[in-house]
Amino acid sequence: MSALLSVRDLRVGFATEGGLLQAVDGVSFDLAAGEVLAIVGESGSGKSVTAQTILGLTRSPNARIEGSARLDETDLLAADDETMRTTRGDRVAMVFQDPMTSFNPVYRIGAQIGEAIRAHRRDVSRKEARERAVELLDSVGISDAARRVDSYPHEFSGGMRQRAMIAMALALEPEVLIADEPTTALDVTVQAQILQLIEQLNRERGLATILITHDLGVVAETADRVLVMYAGRVVEEGTLEEIFYDPQHPYTWGLLGSLTRLDRERPERLPQIGGAPPSLLDLPAGCSFRPRCSYAFDRCGELPSLDARLPDAPGHLDRCWLDLETKRERRPT
Amino acid sequence: MGRFIVRRLIGMVAVLFAVSVLTFLIFNVIPSSDPAQRMAGKAATPRLVASINEEWGFDDPLPQQYLTMMKKVFSGDLISYFGQEDVDERIVEGIPATFSLCLGAAVIWMFFGILFGYLSAIRSGGLLDRALTIVAVTGISMPVPVLAAFFLTYLTYKTEIFPSGGFVEFGESPLEWAEHLILPWVTLAILYVGFYSRVLRSNMLDAMDEDYVRTARAKGLSEHRVMTRHVLRNSLVPIVTLFGLDVGALLGGAIVVEGIFSLNGIGQYAFEALKNQDLPPIMAIVLFGAFFIVLFNTLVDIAYAFLDPRVKLGESAQ
Numbered sequence: 001m002s003a004l005l006s007v008r009d010l011r012v013g014f015a016t017e018g019g020l021l022q023a024v025d026g027v028s029f030d031l032a033a034g035e036v037l038a039i040v041g042e043s044g045s046g047k048s049v050t051a052q053t054i055l056g057l058t059r060s061p062n063a064r065i066e067g068s069a070r071l072d073e074t075d076l077l078a079a080d081d082e083t084m085r086t087t088r089g090d091r092v093a094m095v096f097q098d099p100m101t102s103f104n105p106v107y108r109i110g111a112q113i114g115e116a117i118r119a120h121r122r123d124v125s126r127k128e129a130r131e132r133a134v135e136l137l138d139s140v141g142i143s144d145a146a147r148r149v150d151s152y153p154h155e156f157s158g159g160m161r162q163r164a165m166i167a168m169a170l171a172l173e174p175e176v177l178i179a180d181e182p183t184t185a186l187d188v189t190v191q192a193q194i195l196q197l198i199e200q201l202n203r204e205r206g207l208a209t210i211l212i213t214h215d216l217g218v219v220a221e222t223a224d225r226v227l228v229m230y231a232g233r234v235v236e237e238g239t240l241e242e243i244f245y246d247p248q249h250p251y252t253w254g255l256l257g258s259l260t261r262l263d264r265e266r267p268e269r270l271p272q273i274g275g276a277p278p279s280l281l282d283l284p285a286g287c288s289f290r291p292r293c294s295y296a297f298d299r300c301g302e303l304p305s306l307d308a309r310l311p312d313a314p315g316h317l318d319r320c321w322l323d324l325e326t327k328r329e330r331r332p333t
Numbered sequence: 334m335g336r337f338i339v340r341r342l343i344g345m346v347a348v349l350f351a352v353s354v355l356t357f358l359i360f361n362v363i364p365s366s367d368p369a370q371r372m373a374g375k376a377a378t379p380r381l382v383a384s385i386n387e388e389w390g391f392d393d394p395l396p397q398q399y400l401t402m403m404k405k406v407f408s409g410d411l412i413s414y415f416g417q418e419d420v421d422e423r424i425v426e427g428i429p430a431t432f433s434l435c436l437g438a439a440v441i442w443m444f445f446g447i448l449f450g451y452l453s454a455i456r457s458g459g460l461l462d463r464a465l466t467i468v469a470v471t472g473i474s475m476p477v478p479v480l481a482a483f484f485l486t487y488l489t490y491k492t493e494i495f496p497s498g499g500f501v502e503f504g505e506s507p508l509e510w511a512e513h514l515i516l517p518w519v520t521l522a523i524l525y526v527g528f529y530s531r532v533l534r535s536n537m538l539d540a541m542d543e544d545y546v547r548t549a550r551a552k553g554l555s556e557h558r559v560m561t562r563h564v565l566r567n568s569l570v571p572i573v574t575l576f577g578l579d580v581g582a583l584l585g586g587a588i589v590v591e592g593i594f595s596l597n598g599i600g601q602y603a604f605e606a607l608k609n610q611d612l613p614p615i616m617a618i619v620l621f622g623a624f625f626i627v628l629f630n631t632l633v634d635i636a637y638a639f640l641d642p643r644v645k646l647g648e649s650a651q
Contacts, residue, residue: 057550081556089553096551101544104563105643115562116552152642168552 003030004208005054005092005176010067010077012046012053018281020064023049025232026306027067031176034206036199038223038240040213040255042277046232047212051178053077055094056084071176090120093169097181099161103153110134110149113168120172136167140197159190166197170205177201178210183218195221216259220244228252231278231288234306238316248309248318250293253331287319295322295330337646341634345627352623353406353616357399360612367391368414368612389414406617415609420617423602427586430500431598433510434591435583437518442525443576447569449526450533454568455560457538465530472527481520481593488516498594517594521587525579529572536568543567570640574633581629585622 012024024046031037039047052058054069054076069076071091074083088094096102103112113136114129124132130149137145140163153161162182169177179198183191199222202209211222219226219240226243228236228251236249247253254273260266275292278284284291286301293300299321306319320327369385370377386392390401405411411420453465489497495516501509540546541564549563550556586600595601599618606614638644 055551057547085553085555087553088551094551096544096548098544102548104545104549104567106567106641115549115554119553119555119558154643165548171552 002032004033004071005031006068006070007031007050007054008068008070010050010053010069011065012049012058013064015062015064016281021280022232022283023280024053027227027229027232027234029227029234029237031208031210033175033208034202036202036209036211036222036224037227038211038213038219038225039227039229040216040219041229042214044231044277044280045229047229048180050229051094051180051210051212055088055092055178056081057094059084086120089116089169089174090172091174092176092178093172093174094178094180095162095165095169095182098185099158099165100185102165103161105153108150108152109137109156109164113137113149113164113171116168116171132171133167136171137164140164140167140170141193142167158186159193162186162190162194163197166194166201170201170207173205174207176208176210178212180212181214182211184213184215191218192221198222216255228255231283232280233288233319234317235289235320236316236318237306238313238318242313242316246310246313246316247331248316248327249289249320250295250322250331251289252318254292257332287321295326297321334646337634338631341631345624345631348627349620349623353403353620354399356616356619357395357402357612360610360615361395363610368610371610372414402613402616405613406620411613411617413606413611413613415611420614423614424599424617424621427597427599427602429502429598430596431586431591431600432584433500433503433514434517434521434587434596434598435580437514438521438525438583439576439580441518442522442529445522445526446529447533447572449530450537451560451565453530453534454537454541454564457534462534469527469530472523473531475523477520477524477589478593480523481516481590484516484520485593498596500596500598513594517590517596520593521583521590529575532575533568533572536571537564540564540568570637573636573640577629577633577636578626581626582622584625584629586618 007030008028010024010027011022014021014023027046027050029037039050041047049058053065056076056079058065065077067077071087074087076084076087076092079087103109107115110130110133113133114126117129117132118124118126134145134149137149142148142160142163148156148160153164156164162185166182177198182198183194186194195218198209198211201207202222211218213219223240225239226237227234228243228249230251236243236247236252238246238248243252244256247256251273254271257271258273260270273292274294278288278291286303287293287296290296290300302321304319304321306317308314308317309320309324310316322330369382369389369391372385372389373381390398393401402411406421409419409421412418413420413423449465449469453462453469456462484495485497488494496513498517499513501513503510546559546563549559554562586598586603588600588604590596591598591600592604599621602614603618605611606618635646638646
């Protein structure tokens with residue numbers, strides 16, 4: 001599979017009063033057409049900044065952005081503002097976390113979808129854009145779309161708004177869809193519906209999808225490949241099976257351990273990862289996870305590189321000094 | 334909508350009633366305001382004072398006096414204590430000058446307030462923003478008489494570009510009307526330009542952090558469109574509120590500016606009446622002003638429902 005989107009050594013820093021905040025530090029990945037890549041991590045792990053930087057949404061005088069993000073031949077990090085504008089929405093679309101606040105409250109849903117279409121297709125009339133909006137709303141499962149197209153965002157429920165958001169993202173048939181915590185603000189039954197919708201669109205349209213989430217349950221349902229991020233760095237990368245059945249990094253173990261499982265006896269308390277993520281302004285030397293890691297040893301004072309450490313899985317990368325035997329022996333199952 | 338308007342009308346009557354009672358009471362409790370004594374003049378005999386009291390009804394109980402006065406206000410028979418002129422007639426005479434001043438100034442301050450606020454916000458932190466901030470803060474802190482004196486010195490007495498004051502009816506000569514009003518307009522508008530541009534700037538900076546603005550960018554809108562259609566549009570709602578309240582308040586008379594430029598409008602009449610402690614014109618002007626304030630409050634609420642679809646008239650907030 002050749003990559004549609006290829007991110008190489010992405011670094012994003014923000015100048016703050018407390019110094020340079022390195023939000024993303026050396027992230028690389030490839031995304032092929034039709035693939036769902038999940039980026040997993042806690043708040044502040046850099047997953048959203050990574051996604052927004054690809055779209056040029058983090059550009060500002062205070063931002064230091066390095067590396068490359070090639071979409072076919074275009075490097076989105078180096079592209080000028082007009083190239084980015086025409087790329088956003090048309091080739092790479094984004095769905096955000098909170099559907100309650102992501103629509104402008106003063107315009108009708110249909111008008112906002114139409115605005116996205118007409119921003120890229122100047123020859124489309126208002127009327128045609130509206131008709132297209134009806135089709136789109138219908139295709140994401142909003143019933144009575146012909147009437148609902150004239151509703152205001154506050155007249156939609158959270159799930160409907162997220163559907164409408166996805167409809168808007170699909171308006172121009174983009175090649176890449178970035179979904180930033182698309183289900184976090186929704187209740188569980190609606191979450192499942194939205195994930196099904198994303199999966200279905202991904203399968204039907206061959207849409208390359210980046211799914212950003214902190215919820216491994218969401219990942220298990222949809223992803224092909226998983227990138228685990230911690231404090232701005234990728235700590236583990238592999239296929240869905242590799243991450244779930246042969247996780248290599250203690251942080252991933254912690255994430256997996258904190259999932260509730262219906263097929264096991266219920267523990268007294270849900271396991272959690274002790275401590276809190278480090279401040280990005282004051283990262284510990286070496287492995288950033290070291291202070292919270294119960295397997296840390298001397299060598300962890302030195303930052304491990306992201307390498308393939310498994311002989312039989314060259315695509316499975318991790319950043320941990322523990323040797324394979326120790327890992328398999330000591331990790332919780 | 335119908336119910337909303339009926340409820341607002343009832344509220345309006347209640348407010349005007351309260352305002353009139355308060356004005357009446359204040360006038361009757363302040364010292365040295367005995368109108369009969371003052372109308373009789375310096376060489377007043379007790380008999381003259383008594384006959385004035387008799388004739389004008391100053392001996393009646395206060396509620397009776399209040400009712401008589403209110404009847405006269407609304408029937409147009411109100412006569413001032415000093416000079417004995419028809420009060421309603423004087424107010425009507427003052428309307429063209431006052432309205433010309435306020436509405437003209439309002440157009441100027443809205444235009445420049447929005448323009449400066451917008452430019453400040455999209456260039457926030459830059460040189461233009463700093464320059465406009467200085468202009469705005471100067472405008473807000475400059476006392477109107479100082480500003481007027483400055484204009485009159487440099488644009489009237491030294492260079493004779495503009496007339497020093499007076500009011501010419503629009504129907505008489507639109508050109509002279511405008512020529513006479515330019516300095517009063519600018520003098521009155523500058524404070525509001527400063528104030529509105531600051532409010533709009535901070536509203537826009539807040540709006541720029543909203544999720545829907547990020548969505549607007551993510552769908553590939555041009556920066557200009559993001560700023561005008563999303564950031565500016567949503568930031569204008571509070572500006573409309575301010576505008577309604579300010580215009581409503583000014584239509585009751587702009588005392589200082591009218592006085593300095595001798596526009597002979599309602600504000601100037603109010604000043605005269607207050608100086609003379611002349612209750613009938615004070616009462617009429619206060620009611621006139623209060624009417625516009627209440628009216629514009631209602632208009633602002635109606636405008637809100639058009640500007641923000643989440644607002645439904647006549648329903649309490651959820």
